[in-house]
Structure formats: C-alpha cells, structure tokens
Amino acid sequence: MRFDSDSLQEWLAYLERLHATAIDMGLARVAEVASRMELKPAFPVITVGGTNGKGSTCAMLAAVYRAAGYRVGAYASPHLIHYNERVCIDLQPADDAAIVSSFRAVEAARGDISLTYFEFGTLAAMHQFMATGVDVAVLEVGLGGRLDAVNVFEPDVAAVVSVDLDHQSYLGDTREAIGFEKAGIYRAGKVAFCADPHPPRSLLDHAANIGADLQVIGKDFGYTNETTQWRWRGRNGQKPGLPFPALRGAFQLGNASLVIAILDALNARLPVSIGALKRGLLEVSLPGRFQVLPGRPSIVLDVAHNPHAAAALAQNLANQGFFPTTHAIFSGLADKDVAGIVALLKDQIDVWHIAQLDVPRAASADDIARQIVASGAPGRVQVYPDVAEAYAAARRAAGENDRIAAFGCFKVVADMLALKPR
Known part of the structure; x- marks a missing residue:
C-alpha cells in the first residue's frame, strides 16, 4: 500500500524512515525510478559540485538567469529552516502542495524500490521543475558527485567549485580520491569547469579520459580585482566593470567568475545581457554564507563546517576590521574535523560558546570543548545545552562594539535564524 498524505511534514517523516540508511551511495535505484517517471528534461541542466562554494555558485546562477527573464529551477541541500528551501522556482521556495504533488509521483513510480530521503527529494525536485516548465535547472550535488542522486540527470554543463577533505568515510581521505568522485559529474563531449586553482590530477585525468571540454580557473577563465569593480x-x-557580488567574502569572486564562465558556455541557448548579469550579482541572496546581520554587536552567521570553509571564514573575519572581543557560537557533527576547524579560527576568537546540538550525528559539546582547550586556543570555553542558551550568554557578554560569530554547521545557523537574533 502506497503512502499518501496532504501534509508535507508527514511526507518528510515518512521519507526519513523509508530507507535503511540515510546515505546509500549509488545510482541504480534512483536511475530506475527516474526512468519509470520519464524524467528527461528538455531544458538545460547545470550540475554544480564541490567541497565548498557550490551553494553560492548555484545561488548566483539562479539570480542571474532570473534577472535575464528565464524561469529557473534550483535544487539545493540541506535546508536551513523549511524543506521548501530545497526546491526553488524563480528564486521562491515551492509551496507545500507542489512538493507533495511531486512526492506522490515518486511514490507511485518507485514500486518496491527503496529510496533515501535525498534520493526521493531529488527525483521530486526534477519532477516539479518539469511540471512547472522551467527554462533551466541548477542542481547542487549533495555528496561527492559520481554516485550522488543528482548525477542521474544528464548535465549540459558540470562544474566543480572546490576540492578539499570532507566526508572522507564516503569519498576517500585524499584530495586525489575526492577529486575523482567530484569529477564524476563531468560528461564526454560536454563543457566542464573546475574553479579550484589547484585541481587534483585525478580530476584533470578523468576529464581528459572521457573527452570532456574542461576549463580551469586561472588558465581558461578568471578574474582581476580592480578595487571598486572587477573584470x-x-x-x-x-x-569589465562588473559589480562585486552581494554575497560577502573575497572568495566569492572566484565563484562569480565560474558563474560567468557557465553563462558563457550556455549563451547560445540562454543568452544573458550584461545588465541582467550585473543585476543578478547585486541581488543574489543566500542565508548563512558569511551573513552579517545589521545592528550592534555585529553578528555573523556562516555554515562553515570543514577546514576548507573555516579558512575562508577566518579570512573574512580578519578582513572585517577590529572588534574588542569576538564571541563564537560553535558546534558541529561528530564526523567533522573539529580540531582542524578550531586550528584555523582560534586566532579570531576570544570566547567560545559551545552548544549541544539535538541531531543524531551531533558531536558532544563537552568533547568539542576539550578539543578547543587541547588546541591551545586563547580565551574562555563554555558549554551550553543548545544554541539558544549559547546565544543568550554571548549576547549578555558582548558589548555593542564586539562581534558574535555563529558557525560550525547548518544546524547552528538554522537555530540562530529561528531565534531571529536582535
């Protein structure tokens, strides 16, 4: 008997218990259901992978194409507050009824094939894009690339934003191993991009072996920062004369450069004027990526959850200027490199407020605190039962000229946004 409900929340609870494991790498099951559903989009598909930066890249692509007048479908994960954030059409989250309609279509087609939460959602997103009649779909890879559910759809353009260590238990424990997995989204005879300035040899070799038309940042495309604008x-x-993207951080120029390279590759099918490009860069929005909230003390939200992202966050915090005291609200998942994150950020933090997260893979707040102390990080370290209490303590202690930085994973930022700080 097939599951059915008019409630999106009931569907999501069903998806969480449908498959034996949350992550089950492989394309056979999801490809079979996609075939049964005849999910073969006629519109261009852009697939974006990478250790970090893929969310920002996808957001900029969607913003520019929307500014150019195209109907845009964008699929991303995880969400911060509501599941609907994962499936956006014309920059707006799909409503509950639309998502439920697509969930029903997947459920009807899958038969006895078990799907993970992410696989089910990926199929539903493409079903929704096709039902809506988008002009272009921007798909963010969930994990890796080669065996990720998103990779069941044939991309017209595929891009890898960055390659670094993360999810080693699934992707391998070296950049070479991870680079090969991420390069799995490239296709023979199709344009492929890499915005990592030092791409692993495995990625370059795979692209060459399959005959992809690979373009690498710094070699085939790139940018020049000209102080008040960029080229x-x-x-x-x-x-020339481009505005800096609305997303903060010096590294966003690399992401924006990749975006323009992708636009250029698809220009024959989806032409974009220079005016639309500039509007898209100026109007793009993505919560939780070095998001600075207005008011005092300064509050920064960032989903940095691995050393590569922590290095970018550390640079951005340093570039913000002087603050007498910086309070961190920090936590993370047990399979993340907490020590590596702390090592990169400890010189920017004066007081650590460690929150215990209420998710299955959460690291122990006490264990995180011990690692911070063991690292020799300066400043006080305090533990709290949740993000709300950690923020309350930081808010009480911070003066109006101080800074509060909340980071470590999506859950930390989601809990902060739910508090509506200020």
Whole structure:
C-alpha cells in the first residue's frame, strides 16, 4: 500500500524512515525510478559540485538567469529552516502542495524500490521543475558527485567549485580520491569547469579520459580585482566593470567568475545581457554564507563546517576590521574535523560558546570543548545545552562594539535564524 498524505511534514517523516540508511551511495535505484517517471528534461541542466562554494555558485546562477527573464529551477541541500528551501522556482521556495504533488509521483513510480530521503527529494525536485516548465535547472550535488542522486540527470554543463577533505568515510581521505568522485559529474563531449586553482590530477585525468571540454580557473577563465569593480576573462573575451557580488567574502569572486564562465558556455541557448548579469550579482541572496546581520554587536552567521570553509571564514573575519572581543557560537557533527576547524579560527576568537546540538550525528559539546582547550586556543570555553542558551550568554557578554560569530554547521545557523537574533 502506497503512502499518501496532504501534509508535507508527514511526507518528510515518512521519507526519513523509508530507507535503511540515510546515505546509500549509488545510482541504480534512483536511475530506475527516474526512468519509470520519464524524467528527461528538455531544458538545460547545470550540475554544480564541490567541497565548498557550490551553494553560492548555484545561488548566483539562479539570480542571474532570473534577472535575464528565464524561469529557473534550483535544487539545493540541506535546508536551513523549511524543506521548501530545497526546491526553488524563480528564486521562491515551492509551496507545500507542489512538493507533495511531486512526492506522490515518486511514490507511485518507485514500486518496491527503496529510496533515501535525498534520493526521493531529488527525483521530486526534477519532477516539479518539469511540471512547472522551467527554462533551466541548477542542481547542487549533495555528496561527492559520481554516485550522488543528482548525477542521474544528464548535465549540459558540470562544474566543480572546490576540492578539499570532507566526508572522507564516503569519498576517500585524499584530495586525489575526492577529486575523482567530484569529477564524476563531468560528461564526454560536454563543457566542464573546475574553479579550484589547484585541481587534483585525478580530476584533470578523468576529464581528459572521457573527452570532456574542461576549463580551469586561472588558465581558461578568471578574474582581476580592480578595487571598486572587477573584470572577468574567458575563452570568448572579457567583461569589465562588473559589480562585486552581494554575497560577502573575497572568495566569492572566484565563484562569480565560474558563474560567468557557465553563462558563457550556455549563451547560445540562454543568452544573458550584461545588465541582467550585473543585476543578478547585486541581488543574489543566500542565508548563512558569511551573513552579517545589521545592528550592534555585529553578528555573523556562516555554515562553515570543514577546514576548507573555516579558512575562508577566518579570512573574512580578519578582513572585517577590529572588534574588542569576538564571541563564537560553535558546534558541529561528530564526523567533522573539529580540531582542524578550531586550528584555523582560534586566532579570531576570544570566547567560545559551545552548544549541544539535538541531531543524531551531533558531536558532544563537552568533547568539542576539550578539543578547543587541547588546541591551545586563547580565551574562555563554555558549554551550553543548545544554541539558544549559547546565544543568550554571548549576547549578555558582548558589548555593542564586539562581534558574535555563529558557525560550525547548518544546524547552528538554522537555530540562530529561528531565534531571529536582535
């Protein structure tokens, strides 16, 4: 008997218990259900993978294409507050009824095939994009690339934003192993991009072996920071006088450069004017990526959850200027490199407020605190039962000229946003 409900929350609870494990790498099951559903989009598909930066890249792509007048479907994960954030059409989350409709279509097609939460949602997202009639779909890889459910759909363009250590238990414990997994989204004879300035040899070799048209940042495309604006260069020329993207952080220029390279590759099918490009860069929004809230003390939210992202956060915090005291609200998952994150950020933090998270894979707040102390990080370390109490303590202690930085994983940022700080 097939599950059915008009409630999105009941569907999500059903998906959480449908499959034996939360992560089950492989494409056979999801490909079979996609075939039964005839999910073969006629519109261009852009697939974006990478250790970090893929969310920002997808957000900029969606913003620019929408500014150009196209109907845009964007699929991303995880969500911060509501599941609907994962399935956006024209920059707006799909409503409950639309998602439930697509869930029903997947449920009807899968038969006795068991799907993970992410696999089920990925199929439903494409079903919704096709039902809505989007002009282009931007798909963010969930984990890795080669065996990720998103990879069941044939991309017209595939891009790897960055390659670094994360999810080692699934992807391997070296950049070479991880690079090969991420390069699995490339296709023979199709344009492929890599925005990592030092791509692993495995990624370069795989692209060459399958005959992908690989373009690498710094070689085939790139950018020049000209202080008040920036210039893009690529195979087909240059675009000067560009505004800095609304997303904060110096590294966003690399992401924006990748975005323009992708736009250029699809220009024959989806032409974008320079005006639309500039509007998209200026209007793009993505919560939790070095998000600075207005008011005092300064509050920064960032989903940095691995050393690669922590290095970018440390640079951004350093570039913000002087603050007498910086309070961290920090926590993470047990399979993350907490010591590596702390090592990169400890010089930017004066007081650590460690929150216990209420998710299955959460690390112990006490264990995180012990690792911070063992690292020799300066400043006080305090433990709290949740993010709400950690924030309350930081807010009481912080002066109006101080800074509060909340980071460590999506759950930390989601809990902060739910508190509506200020």
